[in-house]
Amino acid sequence: MKEKINLKVNGKEHSVEVDPSTPLLYVLRNNLELNGPKYGCGLQQCGSCMVLLNGEATPSCRIPVSAMKDMEIVTLEGLQKETGELHSVQEAFYEEQAAQCGFCLNGMVISTVALLEKNSNPDRGEILEGLERVLCRCGTHSRIIKAVETAGAKISR
Amino acid sequence: MKTSRRNFIKTTGYVAVGLSVIPGMAWSMSGDCEAFPENLNRDNSISDWVQLLEDGRVKIFTGKMELGQGIRIAIAQVAAEELNMEVDLIEVHLAETGVTPNEGYTAGSNSIARSAMSVRKAAAAAAGILLERTSEKFNIPREDLYLKNGKVFSAKIEQTFSFSEILEGKQIEEVIPSTVTAKSKEEHSIVGTPVLRKDIGDMVRGNSVYVQDMRFPGMLYARVLRPLAYDAHLTNFNKVRAEALDEVVKVVRKNNFVGVISREEYQAEKALEILAEDCTWEIKKKLPAGKDLKEYLPTLTSQHETVAEQGNVNFGRDSLKATYFKPYIMHGSTGPSCAVALYNDDMLHVWTHSQGVYPLREALSNLTGLPESKIRVTGVPGSGCYGHNGADDVAAEAALLAMEHPDVHLKLQWTREEEHAWEPYGSAMIMELRGELDASGMITKWGYELWSDTHSTRPGGDKKNLLPTIYYEGTEKVKLSGFLGGGYRNSEPYYRFPNLKVEANFFEGPLRVSALRSLGAYANIFAIESFMDELAEKAGKDPVEFRLAHLDDPRARDVLVKVQEMTSGITISENQGIGYAFSRYKNSAAYFAVAAMVELEEGKIKIRKMWGAIDSGEIINPDGLKNQTEGGMIQSASWTMMEEVKFNEEHVSSVDWSSYPIFNFRDIPEVEVEVIDRPNEEPLGAGEAAQGPAAAAIVNAVYRATGKRVRDLPVNKYFS
Numbered sequence: 001m002k003e004k005i006n007l008k009v010n011g012k013e014h015s016v017e018v019d020p021s022t023p024l025l026y027v028l029r030n031n032l033e034l035n036g037p038k039y040g041c042g043l044q045q046c047g048s049c050m051v052l053l054n055g056e057a058t059p060s061c062r063i064p065v066s067a068m069k070d071m072e073i074v075t076l077e078g079l080q081k082e083t084g085e086l087h088s089v090q091e092a093f094y095e096e097q098a099a100q101c102g103f104c105l106n107g108m109v110i111s112t113v114a115l116l117e118k119n120s121n122p123d124r125g126e127i128l129e130g131l132e133r134v135l136c137r138c139g140t141h142s143r144i145i146k147a148v149e150t151a152g153a154k155i156s157r
Numbered sequence: 158m159k160t161s162r163r164n165f166i167k168t169t170g171y172v173a174v175g176l177s178v179i180p181g182m183a184w185s186m187s188g189d190c191e192a193f194p195e196n197l198n199r200d201n202s203i204s205d206w207v208q209l210l211e212d213g214r215v216k217i218f219t220g221k222m223e224l225g226q227g228i229r230i231a232i233a234q235v236a237a238e239e240l241n242m243e244v245d246l247i248e249v250h251l252a253e254t255g256v257t258p259n260e261g262y263t264a265g266s267n268s269i270a271r272s273a274m275s276v277r278k279a280a281a282a283a284a285g286i287l288l289e290r291t292s293e294k295f296n297i298p299r300e301d302l303y304l305k306n307g308k309v310f311s312a313k314i315e316q317t318f319s320f321s322e323i324l325e326g327k328q329i330e331e332v333i334p335s336t337v338t339a340k341s342k343e344e345h346s347i348v349g350t351p352v353l354r355k356d357i358g359d360m361v362r363g364n365s366v367y368v369q370d371m372r373f374p375g376m377l378y379a380r381v382l383r384p385l386a387y388d389a390h391l392t393n394f395n396k397v398r399a400e401a402l403d404e405v406v407k408v409v410r411k412n413n414f415v416g417v418i419s420r421e422e423y424q425a426e427k428a429l430e431i432l433a434e435d436c437t438w439e440i441k442k443k444l445p446a447g448k449d450l451k452e453y454l455p456t457l458t459s460q461h462e463t464v465a466e467q468g469n470v471n472f473g474r475d476s477l478k479a480t481y482f483k484p485y486i487m488h489g490s491t492g493p494s495c496a497v498a499l500y501n502d503d504m505l506h507v508w509t510h511s512q513g514v515y516p517l518r519e520a521l522s523n524l525t526g527l528p529e530s531k532i533r534v535t536g537v538p539g540s541g542c543y544g545h546n547g548a549d550d551v552a553a554e555a556a557l558l559a560m561e562h563p564d565v566h567l568k569l570q571w572t573r574e575e576e577h578a579w580e581p582y583g584s585a586m587i588m589e590l591r592g593e594l595d596a597s598g599m600i601t602k603w604g605y606e607l608w609s610d611t612h613s614t615r616p617g618g619d620k621k622n623l624l625p626t627i628y629y630e631g632t633e634k635v636k637l638s639g640f641l642g643g644g645y646r647n648s649e650p651y652y653r654f655p656n657l658k659v660e661a662n663f664f665e666g667p668l669r670v671s672a673l674r675s676l677g678a679y680a681n682i683f684a685i686e687s688f689m690d691e692l693a694e695k696a697g698k699d700p701v702e703f704r705l706a707h708l709d710d711p712r713a714r715d716v717l718v719k720v721q722e723m724t725s726g727i728t729i730s731e732n733q734g735i736g737y738a739f740s741r742y743k744n745s746a747a748y749f750a751v752a753a754m755v756e757l758e759e760g761k762i763k764i765r766k767m768w769g770a771i772d773s774g775e776i777i778n779p780d781g782l783k784n785q786t787e788g789g790m791i792q793s794a795s796w797t798m799m800e801e802v803k804f805n806e807e808h809v810s811s812v813d814w815s816s817y818p819i820f821n822f823r824d825i826p827e828v829e830v831e832v833i834d835r836p837n838e839e840p841l842g843a844g845e846a847a848q849g850p851a852a853a854a855i856v857n858a859v860y861r862a863t864g865k866r867v868r869d870l871p872v873n874k875y876f877s
Contacts, residue, residue, distance in 0.1 A: 001403065019403070022423040030378075030422055035370040036363035040491050041573035045814040048491055076363035090361040097353060097780055100788055101225030101541030102360035103492040109361060128822040135814060137491045138225055138541045139791030141825040143784065 007068040009034075010078030020066035025049045027065045028075060036076025036106045040135075047107035047134030051075050057107075057114035059133075076106045079113065089113050092151035093144075100138035107134035112148050120155045122148070205258050206279035207236065209287075211321040213307025215240060217249045217280075220260025221272045222512055223356070225541040226844050227781035228268045230354045234777055235273045238347045239280035239339055242306045245355075252514045252536035254529075262513035262615060264544070264672060266746055266842025269777060274840070281339040290323050342775070342836040349836060351780035356538075368510050368537040369495045373566035376497070377406060378422040379558050380429045381625070382415035383575060385438040386808045387669065388634050389413070393437035399428040408432065409561045412631030416558045418567060426572075441633070443806040444667045450585050451482040451869065455608045457664035464645045468656030470602050476593040477695055479688055482869040483680035485582040485668050485802035487811065489819055492540025493576035494547030498559035499566045505532045505559065509552040510539025512615075517549050519618035521556055524626055543792070545671035547571055547580045549616050550624035557629055577817055578809040579624060582802050583673030584610035585666060586644070588684035598696035600707060603657040605648060605685070610666040612643025612676035624669075636665060643676035647849060650685055651741050652707035668804065675848040678742060679793070682849025683856065683870070686738035690857045691866065700857065701737050712772050712835075713741060716750035719770035719831055724752045732757040733765070736857025738850040746842040747773035748833075751790065753826070753854040757862050762876045764794055764826040764855060771830065771846060774838035782843055787828045789847030795820035797852040799873045 003020045006013060009032060016031045023042070028034045028051070037060050040048025044059040051060045052074035079087035086094070089112045099105050108131060115122060115130035122130060127148045136144065208216045217236045223229045233247040240247075250257055260272055284304050291309045292299035301313045309318040359366050384391070396408040399417065404424040409416045415432060419425035445453060497508040505527055511517045514534040522529045534552075542548060555569040571579075591604035616622045621635055645661040673679075693703035701721050708714050717739050724735060739750040752768045771786050799818055802811045811817035856867050859876075867875060 018421065019423060022421070026421075026423050030372075033372060034363065035365050035367075038367075038369065038492060039570060040493070041814060043573060043813055045573075046491060076361070080362060086361065093361050094353070094358050097357055097784065099225070099354075099357045099360055100227075100784060101491075101538070102357060102366065103490075103540035105357075105360045106363070128825070132822045135491055135819060135821060137489055137543070137792065137819065139788035139795075139820075140784065141791055141820075141822060142787050142828040145822075145825075 003066070005065055005068070007065065007073060008071065009073045010075060016065070018065060021064045024051070024060040024063050024065050024068060024073070028060060034075050034077055038103060038106055040103070045135075047111065048104055050107040050110035050134065052110055052114060055114065055117060057111045076109060079109070087113065088154040089116065089151040092147045092154060096143050096147040096150055098140060098143045098147035100140050104134055104136040108136070108144050112151060115148070116152050116155055120152050122152060203279045203283050206276050207283045209283065209320040209324065211319070213320060214246045214248065215242065215307065217247060217276055218257040219249060219272045219276065220252050220258040220515070221268045222252050222263040222510070222536045223538045224263060224512070225538075226268070226785055227354055227778060228263070228272070229356060230352055231269055231777040231781060232273050232276050234347050234352055235277045236280040238345055239277060240284050241304045244347060244352050246307055251538070254514050254518045254532070254534045259515040261516065264512055266742065266844045266846070269840045270842055273777060277339050278337045282337045287320070287323060291318050294323065345836075348777050349775075349779065349834070351778060354781070366538060367492065368497060368508055368539050369492060369570065371497050371508055371537065371568065373497070373499075376566040376568055377418050377420060377562070378425045379419070379555065379567045379569040380417045380425040381554050381569065382417070382429055382432050382436065383579060384413060384628065386440045386442070386444070388441040389438040390441060391415070391436060392439045395435040396432065398435055399431040402428050402431065407562055409558060411557070411629050413628040414557070414625055416554065416561075418558060418562050422570070440807060444804050444808065446804060446806045450484065451480070451587055454585060454664055454666055455587055455662065457666065458608060458662040459665065460641070460663040462641070462645070462661045464659040464661050465649045466658045470604050470656050470658045472591055472593055472602055472604065476591055476602065477692060478589070478591045479691060479868060481588045481590070481680070481684040481687060483586045483683060484800070484870060485585045485670070486673060486796050486800050487577065487582050487802050487817060488543050488546040488580055488673055489817065490540040490542055490546050490576060493571040493573055494551040495539060495568065495570045496552040496555040497566055497568045498552070498555035500559040500563040503531055505556055506535070507532070507552050507556050508535045508537050509548060510537060510542065511548045511552055512542065512545065516615065516617045517552060520549070520616035520620050520623055521553060523618060524553060524620035524623060524629075525556060525560060543674040544583070545581055545613065545615050545673075547576050547624070550579070553623040554625045557625060573814075574812045577812050579669070581614055581669045581671030583676075583679070584612060584644070584670040586677060586680040588680060590684055590688045592688060592692045594692065594696050598698055600652070600654050600692060601656060603650060603654040605650075605657070605659045606662065607645060607648055607660070607677070607681065608662045608664060609644030609677055609680075610664055610670045611639025611641055612646070612670070613640035613672040615671060639671070643672065646676045646681065646743060647678035647685075647740060648681045649744060651710070651713060651744055652704070653709055654707070668802065668809065674789075674792070675742070675845040678740070678845070679796070679848045679852060682738070682740045683797070683852040686740065686850060686853030687856050687868070690736070690860065704737070704739055710741070712748050713739065715833060716748045716770040716772050719833065720750040720752050720768055723768040723770065723829065723831060727754065729754065732862055734858045734861025734863070736854045736859070736861055738853035738857060740846075740850050742842065742846040747771055747846040749786070749846040749850050751847065751850045751854045753851070753858045755855060755858040755862050757876070760876060762798065762859055762862075762872055764798070764824070766827040766829070767794065767851065767854070769828070769830045769847060770833060771843060772833040772835060773843035773846070774835050774841040776832065776834050776836075777840065779832055779834070782832055783830045785844050786830045786847050789845065790828055790851045791820065791825060793848045793851035794826065794855060795824070797855050797870055797872055798824070799871050801871050
């Protein structure tokens with residue numbers, strides 16, 4: 001049965017009428033028409049659907065939308081400023097051209113934002129740990145690592 | 158809705174430069190482009206490729222798809238170079254029936270060598286004609302004119318001429334000269350530079366990039382019920398509970414094909430779970446589970462072919478023999494396949510991430526009975542595919558459901574399990590090698606025999622290669638038409654051996670198979686380059702020097718020497734080893750040499766670092782080339798270390814990332830790639846060059862670190 005559910009995404013309040021067990025991912029993509037979080041596995045195994053939940057990088061594919069009350073949800077779209085200026089992490093991924101097909105990029109960027117929030121100067125081991133929940137099939141890892149380092153340097157500056 | 162290209166040009170208001178035949182520009186789909194006869198309608202006029210917009214921008218039409226390989230930026234660079242304009246003023250329109258040239262499939266590392274080179278000629282010809290036209294029309298000597306950023310300038314007088322002033326909206330009817338002079342390499346300022354891919358800017362912003370991101374007003378969500386096995390019939394079908402679910406619009410059944418259409422995606426999924434409970438299947442044929450595939454698959458052999466034969470290969474007692482095995486490997490796209498379809502006013506429109514929109518249209522026509530003129534297929538990027546994944550299948554299923562429920566857009570999204578368990582895999586292969594050395598330690602005799610299933614069952618116009626067809630039509634599984642040549646890709650060694658014989662055997666294996674990045678070359682190069690190390694050891698020689706001693710082509714030697722140099726200062730500890738490998742992809746495309754350093758750590762193999770050197774002739778975008786090469790090395794490392802599709806008697810049991818794991822960040826080696834630029838050589842396909850050599854370098858390094866010669870992949874079978 002449908003219910004009215006309120007949720008706060010990218011700083012804005014939204015109200016949707018859906019089955020409360022609907023995964024957050026489907027509400028973000030289909031009801032709020034956001035493209036950032038991607039459907040990759042629906043099993044919390046690949047990280048394509050990462051969003052920031054109260055600042056923590058979290059897969060959105062299984063978590064029911066009804067659990068989102070009082071949660072601060074930020075998607076890839078919510079990272080850039082209203083002026084269109086990119087977040088340092090987005091900027092770094094673009095400058096380092098850290099994508100091939102780019103399908104995993106959302107999970108990589110969201111995980112990097114969460115990682116650098118805690119530690120803006122992570123070493124290689126910390127980067128690997130911070131991103132290990134996100135799978136990339138194109139093998140773009142080496143330049144994603146570089147993008148994280150570049151982003152860290154931008155934030156520290 | 159009319160879909161002819163001419164109509165498209167009219168309705169989009171371009172000034173089109175129409176020219177006729179460009180000699181020597183025919184593309185073909187033979188041989189290395191996988192399987193299908195050349196049945197393309199020729200797109201010969203410049204306006205098929207290059208259209209000059211009235212505002213000075215340029216639109217390029219390519220029949221290729223962006224797969225993450227960066228073809229869009231490479232093509233834009235080539236066009237910008239010839240038209241002397243900023244890359245940002247160029248927009249590249251990807252494959253779409255009725256709109257872009259028909260370039261068959263985006264496959265076989267051909268897109269630069271074919272599509273980009275066609276665009277180069279078309280753009281160069283357009284540039285020349287623009288100047289000529291301006292000269293005639295405004296009575297200015299042609300040599301005083303030059304083209305820049307979408308306008309023609311006069312060097313003598315301060316005057317500029319726009320595309321619309323020059324062409325007045327008319328088409329130019331000139332026939333292109335038989336030879337087109339493109340810019341010389343020395344004049345290049347855009348080609349050969351690392352121009353940034355703008356689509357990555359869209360990706361980081363979360364703009365709509367993929368088929369998965371497409372939305373239309375009133376769009377509905379679809380799902381398809383998978384049978385329990387490849388060969389299964391629906392014996393009991395009950396849609397009552399599923400159809401009663403909120404938001405579910407319809408459950409469609411045609412023979413063994415069942416689909417759900419719903420207003421909400423989540424309810425489509427729920428309905429599918431209910432249908433799975435309420436339907437019963439009879440499995441017609443079980444899979445040969447539990448068999449040793451290395452022994453079993455050759456017993457299924459039905460065809461044999463001698464690929465190459467030279468001299469005398471009667472081996473003596475002192476010859477060396479070894480058998481290698483490569484399991485079934487999956488494409489494993491991060492985003493499962495997806496398509497959008499609309500059937501409206503007798504027209505079927507499909508949005509797809511297929512690698513070949515024209516062949517798909519033909520296959521859809523074959524499947525639905527609609528004439529091709531009533532089908533429009535639009536290419537939209539999807540998740541990286543690395544070959545033939547579920548893209549065409551999901552498009553066909555979306556089309557069938559759209560025809561059952563017309564007048565509204567349907568989006569069909571495969572689940573992770575569907576992509577894992579139903580995509581066509583890269584075939585398992587067995588390679589048996591034999592070699593003999595002469596008194597000086599050089600290889601004098603070489604024997605190679607391989608066993609493989611086909612390496613391409615792309616639809617190519619034939620509905621039976623589309624997954625839903627047999628279920629939809631209620632027919633039995635049929636033998637698929639496929640491209641056998643892929644099995645012996647790179648089976649002929651690139652080395653100088655006086656006596657050799659290469660033979661290929663083909664079987665029809667238990668799993669669905671098709672083209673996976675590099676086709677048979679991955680397994681063949683893995684085997685050849687492993688065996689080269691085995692023979693080098695027998696000869697008591699350094700493996701790199703041993704290879705160099707058998708190589709005549711200086712470009713082949715150069716990449717090997719480059720990797721030798723890159724690793725020359727590396728010191729390794731007792732439980733570490735460095736391995737090397739080389740190949741020239743397809744023996745005609747890019748040259749690639751690679752080294753891998755591995756370490757045995759608590760019983761497990763860890764790849765520490767990989768070094769690669771690539772020569773792909775003229776480079777359009779060096780950063781793109783590096784990205785592709787690094788990616789190929791890492792992907793191949795994942796295949797080689799841990800990947801193997803498994804199945805039980807019913808079906809594939811590798812259904813997610815825990816039953817079919819791939820590399821994650823913790824497994825990733827450091828990667829260093831050097832590019833050897835040859836601006837005066839033809840550009841060579843590079844996107845698949847790393848797959849085979851990377852595998853062999855890893856396995857050779859494992860041998861050096863542990864003394865264990867791994868001949869059956871994946872490596873982790875022996876170290877866990």
